[in-house]
Amino acid sequence: MARAALPGRLTWQLATVVEVIEETARTKSIVLEPPAWQGHQAGQHVDVRLTAEDGYQAERSYSIASGPEDGHLVLTVERLDDGEVSPYLVDELRAGDELELRGPIGGYFVWKESLGGPLLLVAGGSGVVPFRSILHHWAAARSAAAVRLLYSSRSLDEVIFRDELMRLGTDGQVDIRFTLTRSWPEDWEGYRGRIDQELLHEVAWPPQQRPLIYICGPSGFVETAASALVHEGHEPTRIRTERFGPTGT
Amino acid sequence: MEALDGNAIAGQLFEYFGREMTTAVGTCAHCGAPGTLAELVVYVRAPGAVVRCRHCGDVVMVLVSARGTMRVAMDDFHLLDPAGGRPDASA
Numbered sequence: 001m002a003r004a005a006l007p008g009r010l011t012w013q014l015a016t017v018v019e020v021i022e023e024t025a026r027t028k029s030i031v032l033e034p035p036a037w038q039g040h041q042a043g044q045h046v047d048v049r050l051t052a053e054d055g056y057q058a059e060r061s062y063s064i065a066s067g068p069e070d071g072h073l074v075l076t077v078e079r080l081d082d083g084e085v086s087p088y089l090v091d092e093l094r095a096g097d098e099l100e101l102r103g104p105i106g107g108y109f110v111w112k113e114s115l116g117g118p119l120l121l122v123a124g125g126s127g128v129v130p131f132r133s134i135l136h137h138w139a140a141a142r143s144a145a146a147v148r149l150l151y152s153s154r155s156l157d158e159v160i161f162r163d164e165l166m167r168l169g170t171d172g173q174v175d176i177r178f179t180l181t182r183s184w185p186e187d188w189e190g191y192r193g194r195i196d197q198e199l200l201h202e203v204a205w206p207p208q209q210r211p212l213i214y215i216c217g218p219s220g221f222v223e224t225a226a227s228a229l230v231h232e233g234h235e236p237t238r239i240r241t242e243r244f245g246p247t248g249t
Numbered sequence: 250m251e252a253l254d255g256n257a258i259a260g261q262l263f264e265y266f267g268r269e270m271t272t273a274v275g276t277c278a279h280c281g282a283p284g285t286l287a288e289l290v291v292y293v294r295a296p297g298a299v300v301r302c303r304h305c306g307d308v309v310m311v312l313v314s315a316r317g318t319m320r321v322a323m324d325d326f327h328l329l330d331p332a333g334g335r336p337d338a339s340a
Contacts, residue, residue, distance in 0.1 A: 010263045047260040061257060105259045108271040108287035219251050241288070245251035 014098045023160045028090045032073045040068055042137035043110035043130045046103030050085055058084040063129040067136025078126040109242040117145025117212055118205050122225050124152045124217025128160050148175040150203045152195050154182040177203055197228040207233035219243040255287040258298050261312055265319045278325040280305035
C-alpha cells in the first residue's frame with residue numbers, strides 16, 4: 001500500500017484479499033491489500049467490479065470501514081439477497097483471492113479532524129460502515145471534538161461492529177446510542193423503534209451548538225433523519241448525507 | 250427503484266471529469282436551486298444513471314456507459330464552483 005497512484009486518475013487495480021471477517025450473519029469485513037493505494041479519508045468509498053467469464057461486468061460502491069491511519073484497507077459488505085455483487089463478496093470471497101477495485105472515491109461525505117464538531121453520526125443498518133472509519137480517524141487524531149453515534153438496527157444480532165462499538169461506548173470515549181427496530185432483548189436498555197423526530201430531539205445537540213451531522217443509511221432512513229433534523233432547526237449546510245440501496249439492473 | 254444520491258456516481262464522475270466532483274456546486278436549470286452534486290437525487294440503472302434536482306425533481310443530468318466509454322449530459326445542471334464551497338473540497 002505504499003506506491004502512490006497517478007494523481008488525477010482513478011485506475012482499476014487488483015487487490016489481494018488478506019482476510020475475511022464475519023461481522024454478522026449477513027455482513028463481512030474484507031481486509032484488502034491493493035498494489036497501489038494513495039491513502040484515503042474517513043468516509044470515502046471504493047468501487048468494486050466483478051467480471052463474469054462471458055465478459056459481463058457489475059460495479060458497486062462500498063464504504064471503507066478502516067481509518068486512514070489503520071494501515072490496511074477494509075470494506076464491510078452486507079449481503080443483499082437479490083444483489084449482483086454482494087452475495088459473491090460475502091459468501092464466496094476467500095483470503096488469497098483477488099478483487100478488482102478503484103478508489104478512494106468521494107469528497108463530500110468525509111470527515112477530517114480539522115472539521116471539528118460536535119460530531120453527530122446517524123447510522124441506519126450498514127450505514128454505520130463509514131462511521132467506523134470516522135471513529136478510527138477521530139481516535140488516531142486525538143480529536144477534541146465531542147462525538148455521538150446514533151445507530152439504528154433491526155436487532156442486536158444485526159449490529160455491525162457490535163463489540164467494538166460497545167467497548168467504545170463503555171469506555172466513555174464516544175457517546176454511542178443504539179435503537180433496535182424489530183426485536184430486542186428483555187433487558188435492553190437502549191432505544192426501541194425507528195428513528196423519529198422525538199428520538200433525534202433527545203439525542204442531537206441543540207441547533208445552537210451547530211453540530212456537524214453525518215447521516216448514512218437506506219434512502220428512506222436518510223430522508224426521515226435529515227428532514228427531522230432540519231425541522232429541529234439544524235442548518236442544512238451542516239448536514240451531510242449518503243444514501244445506499246439496491247440498484248436496478 | 251430506490252433513489253440514491255450523488256455519492257453513488259462519484260466514481261463515474263471522477264472517471265469522466267478526471268477529478269473528484271461530488272463537492273462541486275451548481276444550480277438546477279429548471280428551478281434554480283443550488284446544491285452540491287452529492288446532494289442530487291440519483292437513480293442508478295445499468296448502463297447509466299438519471300440524476301434529478303432534489304428540489305423540483307426535474308432531470309438535470311444523464312450518465313450513460315457504453316462499450317467502455319462514459320458519456321455525461323449535464324446541460325441542465327450549471328456548475329458554479331467546480332471545486333466546491335466546502336472546507337474539505339480539496340479531497
